[in-house]
Amino acid sequence: RCAVEHTSDAAVSVLHLPSDEMKGRIIGREGRNIRTFETLAGVDLIVDDTPEAVTLSSFDPVRSEVARLSLERLVTDGRIHPARIEELIEKAAKEVEEQIMEAGENALLETGIKNMHSELVRTLGQLKFRYSYGQNALHHSLEVAYISGMIASELGLDEETARRAGLLHDLGKAVDHQIEGPHALIGADLARRYNEAPEVVSAIASHHEDQEAQTIYDVIVSAADAVSASRPGARRESLDAYIKRLEKLEELAKSFNGVSKAYAIQAGREVRVAVSPNISDDGVVHKIAFDIARKIEEEMKYPGQIKVTVTRETRATEYAK
Template identity: 45%
Template structure:
């Protein structure tokens, strides 16, 4: 099979040769040209063969040199690495030997220390026994125990140096007190200097200026109808004849005075004054005052940068704008306290926000103490708890009249600034406050009786007007109630002179003609 393949290949070569020669004979018609061509081709093939061999040998030689160079470098690098490893191994062996030596040394030292500790413990026990023996001997010789001896030594020392210790202690107390007093004075003076506003002593009267004195007749009305309707609906007393060009509005309740003043001012601008118009203007004035109360509460909170108080508390705060205590405007007093409390709290390291809000809300109960039983402190605490004000703020405000102990550092600050604000020259008037308490007491006592709709203290507390329900109270019951009210006032209040009780039964019937 192999022979057959060789013959086939040989025949194939002869056929290829014949084909090539036939083609060349066609190209070269002259035989000599053909021979020359073949000779040249043969020479070129031979030269190409030898050139190829030469290039192959050259490349092999070059590759061999590069290979030898690479091998030489690898051997050199390997030798270097081997030497480095040998050096490291030697260094590690030496380090190991040193560590072993140190370990042996440490073990030896540890053994020595252990022996020393055992000796110390033995010596300790020995000396303890000796100490006890000596103490027992001393106790037997002296006849007293160790505790008695120590007590006697301290008594002698105290006796010898008692005077020196007392003098030194008093000196420290004096110096410390002087330093603290000076610091306290600096803080308080600084707070007062930074916050100073005019004092408002508007107590129980307001006035309305008249452009034309003849307007007084319109205000009084026919048979006093207009002035009676005005006083009945506002709960104030109008003093017409005290000044020629003014009407004095008298009431201990500043909100009533403000409503009356606004209503009267608007009535004087019109041409006609009659009971229906009076009622309309009073209702408008009440709405206007209510809006002012809301506005003042929010303005106060913004001024002091307090933004988390409930709306109900802000409304109560606004009511203090019309409230006075000892002749001092309660809202201004509270704002003044809040500013000073914040300054002092920052100086002494207390919570300035709790101190500020506690001072601002300390008299919040006075906004409704006309309507609710109890002290204004207790009323204020109940209100703040009801509207979920921070417990620390309640603790800060609850003790400013000594009803509760100071529960935190901020409470001391609130008490201090309350005293500072009240003690400012002209800030308060004790007589005025007693007068206001008398008027408040009159109304409070009267409103306790069943069937009473309204009660107004007038004429500087010399008269109390009581309005009753005509359907429940007849003439006989009215007389009896007036006497009971008089007896109750005599029992609970102290006052000079006498108080007039005017009980009024008024039934209105309204009908419309169409």
């Protein structure tokens, strides 16, 4: 019910160059170009032995994007000197600011949320450039908004309040490198300052248990956040755990006598097992299915239920001569 196209992205900014000769031009005479670039963009520009590539490093994702855009244009343009560097960084900063506002406004349009302070919209848009374990923070916030809205709808609660709280729950991540404290409390403070409803502020503050849950919306957003983060493919950490779980399911099914193949499908919600054609008794096939299901219950932890389907294939081969 919440189909999304996004999977984990890498947060490392590596820029490919047309040739290694470009590295010398980026550094400039006595290093003046690279010094000017690093000072104005506020990033570290790493020029090392990596062939035809340089790396941009910054704790601030917005600065990192400004630096990436301006360096790309400098390389394409070929004119690399301090005045040109300053001009292109200023231009890129304006463009990124426009992208931020556009991303925030699009997020409101997609979720059907109205009447939000422009500073909150801007902060929300900054999440477009922020990643958590490889998962894009704005895409994650949109997912949490959709899931929160669905849960609220099922419970007969106000869907828009739940969506609003879900969308803003990670607001603090956009500025947590500038302000000390947990991102949940930073986000709640921002929302309070710009006149968001108490239910929304409370849901933001409590989604990582930095504050005790006070309303039903707190619990809804916390649950939706966990669902989005644990979705297979969303984050690198959970992807590893997900693959291990599927492998364990298949190994467990294959440990039974008579099983020739086992495949975990439907994101681990079903195991298809093929048994040897030598087993002639249907009762044995049913028993294998029952035993595999019981063993999964005993040895694994999983949400919902796992369907075990055991099939016996019969093949007859004849040759026409």
